[in-house]
Amino acid sequence: MPQIEVKTADLSITYDAIVVGSGAAGGMAAHVLTSHGMQVLLLEAGKKLPIEKELKSMEWPYEHPRRGHMPPDSYAIRYNEYNIRQPPYAKGVNAKHVYSYVQNWGGSDYSKNILVDEKDHPYTGTQYAWVRARALGGKTNIWGRLALRLSDYDFKAASRDGYGEDWPLSYADIESYYDRVDRYLGIAGHKENLPYLPDSIFQRSTRLNASEVMLREKLAGMDRVLTPYRAGVTTDGLKHNKYRSRCYGRGACDRRAGGCDIHAAFDSPTGLIYPAMDTGNLTLRTNSTVREVLVDKDTGKARGVAFTDTETGKSYEAKAKLVVLGASTLESARLLLLSKSRQYPNGLANSSGHVGHNFCEHIMGPSITGLVKDQVGQLRTLDDGRPGGFYVPRFRNLKEKNPNFLRGYGFEGDSGTHMFPDHANDTPGFGAAFKKKVRDQAGAYISMGAFGEVLPRYENYVDIDPTVKDRWGIPVLRFHYKFGDNEHKMAADMADSAREMFEQAGIEIMKLDRTVLTEGWSIHELGTARMGADPKKSVLNQFQQAHDVPNLMVVDGSSHVSASCQNPTWTIMALCWRSCDHIADAMKKGEV
Amino acid sequence: MERRELLKIAAVAATAGRLVEAQTQHKFFSAEEFAIVDELMEIIIPTDDHSPGARSALCAAYVDERLAEEPDAKVKDSWRAGIKQVDALSKSMNGVPFMAATPEGRTAVVERMSAQEKFFALVKEATIHAYYTSKIGIHQEMEYKGNVLLNQFVGTELAP
Numbered sequence: 051m052p053q054i055e056v057k058t059a060d061l062s063i064t065y066d067a068i069v070v071g072s073g074a075a076g077g078m079a080a081h082v083l084t085s086h087g088m089q090v091l092l093l094e095a096g097k098k099l100p101i102e103k104e105l106k107s108m109e110w111p112y113e114h115p116r117r118g119h120m121p122p123d124s125y126a127i128r129y130n131e132y133n134i135r136q137p138p139y140a141k142g143v144n145a146k147h148v149y150s151y152v153q154n155w156g157g158s159d160y161s162k163n164i165l166v167d168e169k170d171h172p173y174t175g176t177q178y179a180w181v182r183a184r185a186l187g188g189k190t191n192i193w194g195r196l197a198l199r200l201s202d203y204d205f206k207a208a209s210r211d212g213y214g215e216d217w218p219l220s221y222a223d224i225e226s227y228y229d230r231v232d233r234y235l236g237i238a239g240h241k242e243n244l245p246y247l248p249d250s251i252f253q254r255s256t257r258l259n260a261s262e263v264m265l266r267e268k269l270a271g272m273d274r275v276l277t278p279y280r281a282g283v284t285t286d287g288l289k290h291n292k293y294r295s296r297c298y299g300r301g302a303c304d305r306r307a308g309g310c311d312i313h314a315a316f317d318s319p320t321g322l323i324y325p326a327m328d329t330g331n332l333t334l335r336t337n338s339t340v341r342e343v344l345v346d347k348d349t350g351k352a353r354g355v356a357f358t359d360t361e362t363g364k365s366y367e368a369k370a371k372l373v374v375l376g377a378s379t380l381e382s383a384r385l386l387l388l389s390k391s392r393q394y395p396n397g398l399a400n401s402s403g404h405v406g407h408n409f410c411e412h413i414m415g416p417s418i419t420g421l422v423k424d425q426v427g428q429l430r431t432l433d434d435g436r437p438g439g440f441y442v443p444r445f446r447n448l449k450e451k452n453p454n455f456l457r458g459y460g461f462e463g464d465s466g467t468h469m470f471p472d473h474a475n476d477t478p479g480f481g482a483a484f485k486k487k488v489r490d491q492a493g494a495y496i497s498m499g500a501f502g503e504v505l506p507r508y509e510n511y512v513d514i515d516p517t518v519k520d521r522w523g524i525p526v527l528r529f530h531y532k533f534g535d536n537e538h539k540m541a542a543d544m545a546d547s548a549r550e551m552f553e554q555a556g557i558e559i560m561k562l563d564r565t566v567l568t569e570g571w572s573i574h575e576l577g578t579a580r581m582g583a584d585p586k587k588s589v590l591n592q593f594q595q596a597h598d599v600p601n602l603m604v605v606d607g608s609s610h611v612s613a614s615c616q617n618p619t620w621t622i623m624a625l626c627w628r629s630c631d632h633i634a635d636a637m638k639k640g641e642v
Numbered sequence: 643m644e645r646r647e648l649l650k651i652a653a654v655a656a657t658a659g660r661l662v663e664a665q666t667q668h669k670f671f672s673a674e675e676f677a678i679v680d681e682l683m684e685i686i687i688p689t690d691d692h693s694p695g696a697r698s699a700l701c702a703a704y705v706d707e708r709l710a711e712e713p714d715a716k717v718k719d720s721w722r723a724g725i726k727q728v729d730a731l732s733k734s735m736n737g738v739p740f741m742a743a744t745p746e747g748r749t750a751v752v753e754r755m756s757a758q759e760k761f762f763a764l765v766k767e768a769t770i771h772a773y774y775t776s777k778i779g780i781h782q783e784m785e786y787k788g789n790v791l792l793n794q795f796v797g798t799e800l801a802p
Contacts, residue, residue, distance in 0.1 A: 117704070
């Protein structure tokens with residue numbers, strides 16, 4: 051990969067913009083603002099990782115001393131612990147490093163430098179499986195790659211069913227920005243012409259295997275759709291990006307916590323940040339944890355940020371005309387709430403009292419695994435190395451109104467041969483018969499799990515813990531968050547509908563899991579600084595500018611008004627692009 | 643030469659290797675413990691006419707290394723205690739310790755363990771992990787075709 055020249059941050063000057071966070075949101079803000087000729091300082095709390103040396107997605111398990119497992123002094127929090135214990139979960143754990151549950155996935159040794167050590171980053175309150183990545187690129191280094199659009203079924207959901215608030219924009223406002231994200235970053239998929247899941251400008255799609263084609267045909271008879279995984283992966287290559295290769299179907303896409311050595315899968319460093327550096331307009335400072343947005347005493351506008359160097363512990367200030375937060379839904383809310391001043395005693399941009407509130411996400415857990423009998427004993431196919439398997443879009447509350455719950459859910463699924471036969475652990479017995487069964491059934495399993503919309507509620511929120519601080523002395527978040535009745539009824543329907551679909555397709559059901567996973571499990575937290583037309587009920591306007599502070603923007607998932615059931619990354623980037631275009635034009639005209 | 647004969651030779655070679663190895667120091671298990679674990683694992687995933695089993699894939703050595711660096715004493719103890727139970731069970735069923743029993747006698751012990759014991763689940767899980775992440779498990783047994791450069795994804799292309 052070409053070498054990147056990193057400019058040294060000059061804290062004596064006033065930048066055109068400071069961007070806080072370097073994931074999907076911060077990376078996109080850096081890309082768009084620098085493309086407008088603005089001088090941008092990008093501050094990332096984590097370290098700059100040579101990510102291509104970290105993931106080793108083509109390494110064979112037996113080439114690693116622990117077959118991909120992390121060293122014995124490290125520990126990952128287990129599912130039961132999230133439900134039995136209270137945060138901070140690392141408290142009392144006798145291990146040198148403690149990580150969130152993601153670190154328990156296969157190949158955990160490859161993500162240990164990406165995820166935060168829970169010992170350094172406690173939080174308190176209600177049970178929540180909070181997954182954080184502090185490194186250049188944030189969670190885009192390990193994201194699941196499912197790249198979906200929202201539609202007016204989502205943006206105008208409140209008008210459709212009467213619950214909550216509409217977004218202050220419609221699909222027509224954002225469509226051209228989704229197009230730009232598709233073209234700039236690359237996305238693989240198959241056109242389906244669904245009004246509730248708009249198509250992207252797709253590159254070459256991944257392909258379905260025989261089991262998936264069979265299920266697709268059966269579901270079509272139920273007026274449901276199974277489509278190849280819409281992956282935020284360039285399968286045809288991107289001529290404008292010298293840091294990324296096209297997908298060669300080779301990597302450990304589903305064997306490890308994610309990430310792609312050749313950067314065919316989108317990650318923020320190679321997709322957005324390195325190209326932004328090549329403009330000469332971007333300065334990056336890593337190991338820089340912003341702890342406060344500073345405001346001008348006279349004008350009340352943002353004037354910069356205060357940050358801690360996480361290696362030296364020293365404090366610094368940086369100045370800018372515009373401050374853009376992209377620190378993640380929960381960290382941006384934390385930062386606003388921490389930024390208290392005489393003018394803003396409840397935290398910055400919080401005259402509405404909505405910062406930290408209307409916190410929502412995706413509920414998950416219900417899942418199904420089945421055996422496609424026709425595939426038992428068949429020749430091995432190669433189903434691994436695809437960026438993903440398949441997606442079954444939402445089918446509830448589209449034409450009919452479900453009597454039990456509002457909104458909908460979709461299924462992510464996968465099937466066929468994988469490098470490691472997961473079903474071996476569920477196959478009874480031992481000996482030659484066991485061995486043959488594992489071998490014969492290797493390509494015959496199919497499974498899927500649901501992601502459902504959690505309704506935003508004012509009562510679900512985060513605030514600042516009055517006593518607990520992180521390793522750098524910064525007060526931490528306290529959770530007040532629980533799934534409600536609508537979510538639990540939806541989850542029951544997820545399991546029922548999964549069974550119905552597999553039965554219709556003649557798939558032998560091996561395992562039907564009705565368990566709802568702990569809050570936070572989907573890593574799709576959203577909505578703590580929502581957009582809206584009314585400053586009394588929202589934090590940001592439709593261009594993600596704070597109603598109270600026009601030169602402050604929050605461009606991550608915290609701005610989302612509702613969660614929809616589609617994975618949020620592509621929408622975060624499309625919205626951010628639109629907002630940054632808007633602010634750059636406004637600043638050129640001297641309006642901000 | 644027939645594929646089957648090749649496998650037999652491989653199995654004999656592995657057994658010979660084991661005899662040499664039994665003389666050497668293991669990192670966690672004693673020589674006696676190691677032999678029992680190695681045999682349990684081979685009974686769970688044996689050599690068959692398709693591919694070599696857990697012994698050839700050096701599964702016991704992998705577990706030995708992991709346990710040597712395991713910080714949780716409870717995990718270590720559960721292996722030691724489990725191995726003792728295997729011998730005790732064999733004495734009550736076969737009249738002799740596990741390794742002194744006939745192959746049929748050993749299989750009968752594992753059969754009994756599989757019906758009731760937590761230790762069997764522990765050994766089985768470890769065997770599965772070590773075997774299917776080994777060269778033999780991935781390439782010979784499962785005939786995994788991936789981790790190669792593909793110009794086109796495998797599967798069915800849908801009509802537009």
